[in-house]
Structure formats: C-alpha cells, structure tokens
Amino acid sequence: xxxxxxxxxxxxxxxxxxxxxxxxxxxxxxxxxxxxxxxxxxxxxxxxxxxxxxxxxxxxxxxxxxxxxxxxxxxxxxxxxxxxxxxxxxxxxxxxxxxxxxxxxxxxxxxxxxxxxxxxxxxxxxxxxxxxxxxxxxxxxxxxxxxxxxxxxxxxxxxxxxxxxxxxxxxxxxxxxxxxxxxxxxxxxxxxxxxxxxxxxxxxxxxxxxxxxxxxxxxxxxxxxxxxxxxxxxxxxxxxxxxxxxxxxxxxxxxxxxxxxxxxxxxxxxxxxxxxxxxxxxxxxxxxxxxxxxxxxxxxxxxxxxxxxxxxxxxxxxx
Numbered sequence: 097x098x099x100x101x102x103x104x105x106x107x108x109x110x111x112x113x114x115x116x117x118x119x120x121x122x123x124x125x126x127x128x129x130x131x132x133x134x135x136x137x138x139x140x141x142x143x144x145x146x147x148x149x150x151x152x153x154x155x156x157x158x159x160x161x162x163x164x165x166x167x168x169x170x171x172x173x174x175x176x177x178x179x180x181x182x183x184x185x186x187x188x189x190x191x192x193x194x195x196x197x198x199x200x201x202x203x204x205x206x207x208x209x210x211x212x213x214x215x216x217x218x219x220x221x222x223x224x225x226x227x228x229x230x231x232x233x234x235x236x237x238x239x240x241x242x243x244x245x246x247x248x249x250x251x252x253x254x255x256x257x258x259x260x261x262x263x264x265x266x267x268x269x270x271x272x273x274x275x276x277x278x279x280x281x282x283x284x285x286x287x288x289x290x291x292x293x294x295x296x297x298x299x300x301x302x303x304x305x306x307x308x309x310x311x312x313x314x315x316x317x318x319x320x321x322x323x324x325x326x327x328x329x330x331x332x333x334x335x336x337x338x339x340x341x342x343x344x345x346x347x348x349x350x351x352x353x354x355x356x357x358x359x360x361x362x363x364x365x366x367x368x369x370x371x372x373x374x375x376x377x378x379x380x381x382x383x384x385x386x387x388x389x390x391x392x393x394x395x396x397x398x399x400x401x402x403x404x405x406x407x408x409x410x411x412x413x414x415x
Contacts, residue, residue, distance in 0.1 A: 097158050098123050099144070099249055101252065105305075106139055106193030114139040116305040126277035128292030128299035129285045130372060136305040137285040138178070141255050143151070144283070145175050157251055171200070174244035174252040180236045184229025188220055188239055191228060191248075199246045201254055214242040218272055234265025241272055252282045258291055270295045293368040301375045308375040311351040 099122040104114040112350040114136045131137050142148050144155060146166040155162035162169050183191060192211045201207045215221045218238040223231070231239065244252055254273065258266045274295040276282055284296060292299050293313055309316065342369055 097281060098156075099251060099283075100143070100154075101140075101158045102154045103187055104140070104143065104150045104155065106136075106148075106150045112415050115143070115203065118153070118302070118305070120300055120307065120310060122281055122283065122298070124277075124279070124281055125281050125298060126274060126296040128286060128296035129283055129302060130289055130292050130299060130375070131302040132287055134304075135286075135287075136347055137302060137303045139305075140302070141253050141283065141285050144251075145173060145253055169251075171247070172250040174246070174249035176237075176240045176244045176252070176254040176257060178256040180240035182228040182231070182236060182239065185227055187225050187227055188215060188231075188242075189224040192239070192242055195243050196246050201247065210246065214245055217245070218242045219268070232265065234261050234269060237261065237265070237269050238272065241269075241276070245276070250280055252276065252280055253285070254282065256287070257284070258286065258288060261319055266291075269406060276277045284397065289369040289372045298340055309371075313368050317366060374401060 099120075101118060101120045101122075103119045104115055105113070107113045118136070118140060129137050129140070139148075143150050144162065146162065146169050149163065157169060157172070159166050189211055192215065193207055195212055196207045201210055204306075212221065215224050218241050220235065220242065223235065228236070228239065240257070241254075244254070246372055257273075258269060261269060270291060273282055273284065275296070277297075284291065286292065296313060299311065299313055299316070300307050
C-alpha cells in the first residue's frame with residue numbers, strides 16, 4: 097500500500113499559503129512529518145484525512161482517489177488529532193463501543209470483541225471502567241490510538257501526539273505506534289525531532305508549506321556526520337551554528353564546518369535534530385541566498401561547503 101501525494105497546494109482565505117506543491121510517496125511503516133509550528137503539517141494531515149480540499153494537486157491511497165472518493169478513504173482511515181476529546185463522565189469501554197458503532201461495527205458480539213482487543217492492545221483493559229476524565233494525558237492518548245484502530249484501518253494519521261506527555265508516557269505511546277506501523281501506514285506529524293528519530297523509518301521535513309527534505313533518518317545523519325569543532329565564543333558569528341543548548345551550566349552548540357578551526361574542543365556525532373535545523377537554516381537564509389524550494393536530497397552548497405561536517409562545540413562556560 098502506498099499513499100501518493102502530488103503537487104498539493106492550499107491557500108486560505110486570509111492569503112496564507114499553507115501548502116505549496118507538496119509531493120510525497122509514503123509506504124507501509126512509520127513516516128515522520130516534522131516541522132515547526134505553522135509549517136503546514138496539520139493542513140496536510142487534514143487534507144489527507146478528507147477534512148478539507150486542496151486548491152490543486154492529487155492524493156491516492158493505493159487505487160483510491162482520496163479527493164474524489166472520500167467515503168472509501170474514511171472506511172480505511174484512523175485519525176488521532178492533536179487533542180483527544182473525550183466525555184469525562186463516561187468510561188473507556190462505553191465510549192469506545194459507541195465509537196465502534198459509528199465506525200460501522202453494528203454486530204454486538206463483534207463490537208464487544210473489538211473493544212476488548214483494542215483496550216488490551218493499548219494497555220487500558222484494567223482501566224476500562226474508570227471515567228475518562230480521570231485518565232492521565234498518556235492514557236487519553238492511548239485511548240485515542242484505540243479509537244483510531246477501530247475497523248482495521250490501512251492508514252493512520254496522528255497529529256502532534258506526544259505534546260504534554262511525560263517521558264514515560266511518551267515512550268509507551270511511541271512504542272505502541274511503532275508496533276502498529278509494522279503492518280499499516282502511520283503518519284506521525286510532529287515538531288519533536290526525537291520522536292521521529294526513535295520510531296520512524298522514513299521522514300520529511302516541511303517548512304512554510306515546502307518539503308525541504310525526504311528520506312530515511314539514518315541517511316540524514318550520514319549526510320552531515322563529521323568530526324571538527326570550533327571555539328563557540330569566537331566563532332558564533334562566523335560559523336554556521338545549527339543548535340545551542342545548556343548542559344550542566346555549559347553551552348553546547350552544533351556547528352557546520354569543513355575543517356577544525358580551533359584547539360580545545362572535541363568532535364561529536366550529529367543527531368537528527370542537527371539535520372532538521374540544517375534544513376531550516378536553508379529556508380531562513382543565514383547568508384545562503386534566502387529561501388530554498390523543493391524537498392530533494394541534494395546538498396546545500398552554501399551550508400555544506402566542500403562536504404562540511406556537523407561538529408559539536410563546548411565553550412566550557414555559560415552564555
């Protein structure tokens with residue numbers, strides 16, 4: 097099964113162009129759609145989920161034209177929105193049974209069997225009689241997965257699912273998604289790069305409606321892996337700093353460089369977040385000629401001069 101998106105564009109009535117010629121091919125497995133807030137992720141997810149129409153372009157799920165045969169798509173679609181809405185005074189088994197009926201599972205025995213299996217699958221069977229208003233954020237998200245799996249969907253869309261979850265809930269949630277992605281297409285829309293690095297076998301980076309990159313996370317890391325390291329305070333303005341973060345009171349920065357420009361710093365391997373910010377720097381400019389269109393895997397020559405490398409910088413002092 098493949099989801100094929102070709103040249104999809106969308107401009108809202110206020111003039112905001114949310115999508116601009118987006119083209120992606122997404123196959124069975126976990127696919128990460130990553131980008132900052134306002135990048136067009138939710139617009140694309142809503143379009144794929146048949147909740148709104150694009151201005152132009154086409155979307156196909158296997159042999160089905162998503163834009164022309166919306167009912168067929170909805171029968172095989174599972175959708176987990178950014179916030180899972182629940183009736184707080186209803187228990188999990190009652191609400192999931194109601195949603196199963198709406199999904200078309202009208203046979204009582206079949207419905208009860210499906211509800212039991214799904215609640216067990218997401219680890220909520222022991223809590224099935226508890227009111228949903230007492231559930232933690234992670235439990236609500238797992239309930240959201242259960243409702244998204246009703247009817248054995250072939251395509252599952254999850255939009256910013258780990259926002260607000262504590263680390264333990266986040267890991268459990270991502271593990272559930274990873275298991276589901278072994279047999280269906282799961283699109284994980286997020287601005288948290290680590291989520292994509294943890295569970296996705298394919299990804300795209302989107303910014304202001306453009307696809308900046310499409311490929312495997314590991315290939316992205318290989319593209320920018322390297323070993324040199326410049327001095328932070330002296331080179332902050334003159335070198336291409338991708339990210340900075342505080343660790344134990346020290347500023348750690350990741351920088352693009354083609355050779356070791358200073359002493360006293362140790363090299364470090366890049367992570368997927370480095371690649372993500374490298375692509376965003378292309379859009380923001382940073383002396384590289386302004387906005388770059390397209391999502392190809394070609395190198396940005398102004399950012400990666402002579403196949404420059406990502407290097408870690410530790411100034412040894414706060415900034």
